[in-house]
Amino acid sequence: QVQLVESGxxxxxxxxxxxxxxxxxxxxxxxxxxxxxxxxxxKDRDFVAVISWTGITTNSANSVKGRFTISxxxxxxxxxxxxxxxxxxxxxVYYCAASETTSRxxxxxxxxxxxxxxxxxxx
Numbered sequence: 001q002v003q004l005v006e007s008g009x010x011x012x013x014x015x016x017x018x019x020x021x022x023x024x025x026x027x028x029x030x031x032x033x034x035x036x037x038x039x040x041x042x043k044d045r046d047f048v049a050v051i052s053w054t055g056i057t058t059n060s061a062n063s064v065k066g067r068f069t070i071s072x073x074x075x076x077x078x079x080x081x082x083x084x085x086x087x088x089x090x091x092x093v094y095y096c097a098a099s100e101t102t103s104r105x106x107x108x109x110x111x112x113x114x115x116x117x118x119x120x121x122x123x
Contacts (some may be wrong), residue, residue, distance in 0.1 A: 001027040002112040004096040010118030017084040020117055022096030024077050034079040035105035038092035050105040086121045093118050
């Protein structure tokens with residue numbers, strides 16, 4: 001069993017930066033690939049970024065490439081999403097996700113979800 005708790009959401013102006021975090025717990029949590037998804041009001045939950053359990057492999061959605069960076073620190077049981085050059089369309093609830101492989105995360109086959117943290121980007 002893996003538990004995920006997000007934090008760090010808030011209000012930021014367009015063009016600004018924000019970092020959100022997800023603390024994971026559970027006996028094998030550090031061996032899971034971790035990812036971020038987001039869901040804007042009235043829209044589907046979309047993949048944002050993923051990182052392998054080693055931290056070596058990362059991938060992200062085209063809409064955030066060059067602006068968002070995913071990283072993790074297994075010593076702190078934390079995965080981060082550093083967001084920059086934020087746009088109003090980045091406004092969403094951001095969810096932390098865990099699965100056994102990066103491919104499963106990217107396909108939406110998520111084993112564990114956090115409860116989300118709201119990021120609002122004002123224009």
